[in-house]
Amino acid sequence: MSEIKFTADVMLGGFVRLMRMLGYDVLYDKNSKIEELIERSRKEGRILITKRRRYRFPQDLKVVVLSENYPHEQVQKVLNIHSLTPSKEKFLSRCLICNELLEEASREEVRSKVPEFVYRTHEEFARCPVCGRIYWEGTHHQNMGKMVEMFFKK
Numbered sequence: 001m002s003e004i005k006f007t008a009d010v011m012l013g014g015f016v017r018l019m020r021m022l023g024y025d026v027l028y029d030k031n032s033k034i035e036e037l038i039e040r041s042r043k044e045g046r047i048l049i050t051k052r053r054r055y056r057f058p059q060d061l062k063v064v065v066l067s068e069n070y071p072h073e074q075v076q077k078v079l080n081i082h083s084l085t086p087s088k089e090k091f092l093s094r095c096l097i098c099n100e101l102l103e104e105a106s107r108e109e110v111r112s113k114v115p116e117f118v119y120r121t122h123e124e125f126a127r128c129p130v131c132g133r134i135y136w137e138g139t140h141h142q143n144m145g146k147m148v149e150m151f152f153k154k
């Protein structure tokens with residue numbers, strides 16, 4: 001079974017960030033027109049997440065129309081509808097900006113790209129192959145963990 005993938009409509013930036021933190025593949029481009037989003041969702045087998053209630057979506061497209069306004073509620077709704085249980089292993093496995101899967105990076109590779117104290121105090125780093133952003137398990141990481149811990153199975 002291939003992994004579930006989504007496309008998010010405009011105005012869903014908060015939703016997208018949380019879903020990516022949880023490790024889900026969510027395509028998002030604020031500048032895309034709805035027709036483009038539909039086209040890409042179809043081509044790539046993605047489920048379109050939107051807030052457009054009146055739009056007539058093609059019959060063969062998988063769509064979730066949200067009425068929720070808060071990102072946490074939106075995420076919960078989508079997880080419920082598709083019976084998804086986020087796994088802690090997937091937490092921060094994806095770049096929050098690009099949606100790309102992160103790669104492991106060695107301490108030496110990231111040395112010049114992270115603050116000195118971070119380099120000294122951390123062993124494990126991950127890097128986005130697209131934008132080059134470096135991720136590590138620091139305070140920022142922990143704060144994001146708190147933002148999404150309600151979604152993990154107890």
Ligand SMILES: [Zn+2]
Pocket residue numbers: 095096097098099100128129130131132133
């Ligand atoms: Zn990136």
